[in-house]
Amino acid sequence: FSPELLRMYYDRVFPAAAMCRWLGYGTAQLADTGARLLQRREFSFTTGDDVYIRYLSYENEAGLKKDLLAKLPHKIDIGAIFSAPPSDHKKYKLFEPKQRELIIDIDLTDYDFLEVDVKRLETCDRCWPLMALAMRVLERALREDFGRGPRLWRGRAAAGRAGSGRRRCRSRFEHILCVYSGRRGIHLWVCDARARRIPSMKCLGSFQVRGAVADYLGPVLAPATGRLAIRTPMHPSLARAYKDELEPFFHSHMLTGEAAGGQKKLLAMLENEQIAEQLLDAFEKRPAMSGAERWKRIKSECKTPKLAAVLTEVVFTYTYPRLDVNVSKGMNHLLKSPWCVHPKTGRVCVPVNVSECEEFDPSSVPTLKTIADDLDA
Amino acid sequence: LSMYELPPAEPISVSEFEEFAYDRLRLLSTIELARAKGLKGAELEARIRKARDEFMPLSPTGLIKDYYSHFILRLAYCRSEDLRRWFLQNELELFKWRFVNNPPEDRAAWLRAKGLQYEAISRDEYEEIKEELHQASPQPPSPPSRPRALHYKVAFEEVVDLVRQRRVYLRGGSAFVPAADLVSIVATARPPRLPLPSPTSLLASVFTPPPPPLSHKADRLASFLEGLATQYVGDDYSRPRSGSAVSLADLPTVSRRSFPLCMHNMHAKLLETKHLKHSARQQFGLFLKTIGLPKRLSCEESTAFFRAEFTKKGMAADKFMRDYGYGAPPLHRLGKRQDWSAMSCGKIINSSTPSIVSSLLGANAAAGEHHGCPFRNYDEGQMRATLQQMQVGAQDVQYILDKVRGQHYQVACGKFFEARHKGSTLIETDLGGINHPNQYFEESQKFFAPKDEAA
Numbered sequence: 001f002s003p004e005l006l007r008m009y010y011d012r013v014f015p016a017a018a019m020c021r022w023l024g025y026g027t028a029q030l031a032d033t034g035a036r037l038l039q040r041r042e043f044s045f046t047t048g049d050d051v052y053i054r055y056l057s058y059e060n061e062a063g064l065k066k067d068l069l070a071k072l073p074h075k076i077d078i079g080a081i082f083s084a085p086p087s088d089h090k091k092y093k094l095f096e097p098k099q100r101e102l103i104i105d106i107d108l109t110d111y112d113f114l115e116v117d118v119k120r121l122e123t124c125d126r127c128w129p130l131m132a133l134a135m136r137v138l139e140r141a142l143r144e145d146f147g148r149g150p151r152l153w154r155g156r157a158a159a160g161r162a163g164s165g166r167r168r169c170r171s172r173f174e175h176i177l178c179v180y181s182g183r184r185g186i187h188l189w190v191c192d193a194r195a196r197r198i199p200s201m202k203c204l205g206s207f208q209v210r211g212a213v214a215d216y217l218g219p220v221l222a223p224a225t226g227r228l229a230i231r232t233p234m235h236p237s238l239a240r241a242y243k244d245e246l247e248p249f250f251h252s253h254m255l256t257g258e259a260a261g262g263q264k265k266l267l268a269m270l271e272n273e274q275i276a277e278q279l280l281d282a283f284e285k286r287p288a289m290s291g292a293e294r295w296k297r298i299k300s301e302c303k304t305p306k307l308a309a310v311l312t313e314v315v316f317t318y319t320y321p322r323l324d325v326n327v328s329k330g331m332n333h334l335l336k337s338p339w340c341v342h343p344k345t346g347r348v349c350v351p352v353n354v355s356e357c358e359e360f361d362p363s364s365v366p367t368l369k370t371i372a373d374d375l376d377a
Numbered sequence: 378l379s380m381y382e383l384p385p386a387e388p389i390s391v392s393e394f395e396e397f398a399y400d401r402l403r404l405l406s407t408i409e410l411a412r413a414k415g416l417k418g419a420e421l422e423a424r425i426r427k428a429r430d431e432f433m434p435l436s437p438t439g440l441i442k443d444y445y446s447h448f449i450l451r452l453a454y455c456r457s458e459d460l461r462r463w464f465l466q467n468e469l470e471l472f473k474w475r476f477v478n479n480p481p482e483d484r485a486a487w488l489r490a491k492g493l494q495y496e497a498i499s500r501d502e503y504e505e506i507k508e509e510l511h512q513a514s515p516q517p518p519s520p521p522s523r524p525r526a527l528h529y530k531v532a533f534e535e536v537v538d539l540v541r542q543r544r545v546y547l548r549g550g551s552a553f554v555p556a557a558d559l560v561s562i563v564a565t566a567r568p569p570r571l572p573l574p575s576p577t578s579l580l581a582s583v584f585t586p587p588p589p590p591l592s593h594k595a596d597r598l599a600s601f602l603e604g605l606a607t608q609y610v611g612d613d614y615s616r617p618r619s620g621s622a623v624s625l626a627d628l629p630t631v632s633r634r635s636f637p638l639c640m641h642n643m644h645a646k647l648l649e650t651k652h653l654k655h656s657a658r659q660q661f662g663l664f665l666k667t668i669g670l671p672k673r674l675s676c677e678e679s680t681a682f683f684r685a686e687f688t689k690k691g692m693a694a695d696k697f698m699r700d701y702g703y704g705a706p707p708l709h710r711l712g713k714r715q716d717w718s719a720m721s722c723g724k725i726i727n728s729s730t731p732s733i734v735s736s737l738l739g740a741n742a743a744a745g746e747h748h749g750c751p752f753r754n755y756d757e758g759q760m761r762a763t764l765q766q767m768q769v770g771a772q773d774v775q776y777i778l779d780k781v782r783g784q785h786y787q788v789a790c791g792k793f794f795e796a797r798h799k800g801s802t803l804i805e806t807d808l809g810g811i812n813h814p815n816q817y818f819e820e821s822q823k824f825f826a827p828k829d830e831a832a
Binding site for chain 1: 509511512537538540542543544546547548550
């Protein structure tokens with residue numbers, strides 16, 4: 001992680017212009033400089049010895065690039081859009097966050113129940129399918145529940161959009177950016193104006209819209225059972241995720257990939273020793289059994305409504321995205337910038353295309369080293 | 378059903394003012410306790426109804442009282458974020474209850490009057506998403522006379538609590554809210570319209586123009602309002618109770634057995650470090666006074682008790698008298714005539730937190746500050762360790778920590794009581810939690826009394 005490599009990266013590779021265009025949200029040319037969003041955005045640099053330099057802000061890409069080269073930060077974070085340029089924040093009496101993308105942070109560390117060894121990078125890469133699944137589930141929920149979604153009531157909706165409906169219906173969640181976090185997680189940035197303008201606190205009291213969205217997306221862990229609590233009948237959003245994503249993933253990855261020990265733990269969660277033992281026996285006798293077959297077997301054993309409900313909860317527990325709710329709740333939480341280099345792995349935090357996230361391979365992400373080699377070549 | 382948009386303009390007498398305030402405080406405290414216990418649905422409603430009937434009956438005078446007392450408490454509770462939240466949450470609960478229990482026609486009229494018009498979805502739309510709607514919010518099957526419950530389409534930001542609990546169907550950024558859950562919209566819509574003005578401006582608006590006989594009472598009102606937020610409305614513990622006299626010799630046993638955690642903690646620290654800082658001395662001293670120690674201990678003896686402990690570490694007796702002797706006389710009402718009754722939980726929790734910074738760092742013990750409510754001031758690890766040391770079972774520890782996280786310190790304390798007094802059920806009773814350290818002590822004494830006699 002030498003200064004030379006960083007200088008090379010920030011000088012020749014880092015897409016400062018694209019970043020600034022993104023964060024400006026089309027306001028860079030506005031005559032009223034106060035309305036330009038980029039200059040009110042907080043950046044935070046972290047130096048090599050873990051010192052955070054907060055409240056940096058830039059008027060344009062040239063400023064950003066110049067400062068990057070001057071400070072050579074090991075890590076770049078992006079904060080909220082404030083009421084005034086953060087670099088002069090001491091000048092203003094009233095300095096508070098005004099806008100913020102709705103951010104979602106998913107990290108393998110929150111999946112420790114799977115006994116993934118998160119310290120070792122290779123195993124993290126093996127767990128990428130989990131991340132890809134989380135990404136798909138959340139993206140879909142954001143788009144369909146909060147975004148445009150599949151079109152409903154075709155005739156009327158079209159008519160409405162042409163006429164007065166335009167004014168009435170607010171923008172929806174459509175612009176969702178997924179970024180590989182550089183090691184073992186992903187970040188989602190919901191950038192639509194409606195998402196950005198959600199206040200974290202609505203006036204008084206605890207009516208936190210952001211928190212509510214995060215809670216809506218996030219699961220509730222029931223401490224008594226150690227499973228995620230899922231109500232029957234399932235909420236449509238969960239039912240959709242279960243049917244389309246979780247269940248197939250569960251038998252294709254959880255039932256085949258894992259060693260017998262893992263399955264034992266999984267079956268123990270059914271809280272029915274007899275059935276768990278039977279199933280375990282059956283699986284041991286026929287190790288070649290495919291995940292789909294095992295799944296069928298398990299399902300056929302769990303017939304009673306109570307067991308079926310428990311089984312559903314087990315599936316959710318093992319597969320449903322675990323997001324860090326606290327990151328999404330506030331407006332002032334810093335989140336690692338896209339295109340930043342992860343200080344530990346050296347990997348660049350590249351954006352990921354959700355529709356192709358299956359093919360994404362974290363170990364093939366460019367690192368500072370490979371970039372340097374490429375540039376030299 | 379009132380949103381309390383305009384403050385009252387008619388003058389009322391000072392005694393009415395105080396009476397109204399106390400009654401509303403009792404009403405809200407009841408709601409708070411019921412909520413803290415996690416009561417839901419019918420039980421909660423029954424509790425609120427009972428309290429409402431008791432304190433704010435639906436009579437002409439009751440309505441006036443409701444109207445005035447709301448504003449009086451607003452005055453008293455607008456001084457800090459914590460108090461505001463407390464007030465707002467409980468008022469909201471009361472409002473929801475009133476809203477739900479109003480006849481539907483009134484409700485509709487009220488919504489119209491407030492300009493909260495929501496678009497009900499058409500039959501076609503309903504048919505299309507019928508299944509999802511049912512999945513999202515299971516409703517009891519509607520009676521055949523009404524073929525379908527009305528659903529309203531609103532932006533999801535307006536029904537935050539339904540979204541949070543995943544109890545509403547969302548599509549394309551709109552929430553489809555069943556008529557029965559409409560209260561959620563109203564509740565969310567309400568807070569922004571409830572600006573809490575500064576006390577002076579509201580006082581001014583309440584009493585404009587200030588009626589002449591009132592102006593000279595302004596001082597009295599001001600201090601009344603100041604005290605109201607930490608006011609304790611339960612039993613009176615301002616005088617030592619008879620029958621609970623504890624002698625100095627018993628103190629160690631009694632401390633272990635019957636003191637609430639805050640007092641036990643301070644006593645332990647006093648024995649351990651031979652020192653307590655001013656706030657802790659005050660909180661602890663007043664508590665001791667009320668459990669009856671001063672019956673045996675005159676003011677001088679109380680000083681002697683502290684002196685004995687303090688000087689064990691080698692502090693010279695005269696130094697003690699010089700530096701700390703000032704504390705006891707006022708505790709025993711020898712100085713200015715101030716209110717030196719033992720502090721209630723509300724007061725301990727709200728007013729005497731060790732400085733915020735140090736409690737954030739978990740360092741308040743390090744700073745030598747032991748007053749305040751441990752359930753509030755300890756961090757989770759510290760709490761867990763303390764509870765285990767006090768032999769509280771794992772399940773109870775979990776329950777207590779949950780309540781602490783929900784900021785229900787007094788219920789946590791109640792659970793602590795139960796755990797320390799096997800077989801007692803405090804939370805289930807009307808009490809719900811601990812309101813006063815001395816209440817804890819007396820309940821505990823009551824619990825042990827029969828056993829002591831048997832022994």
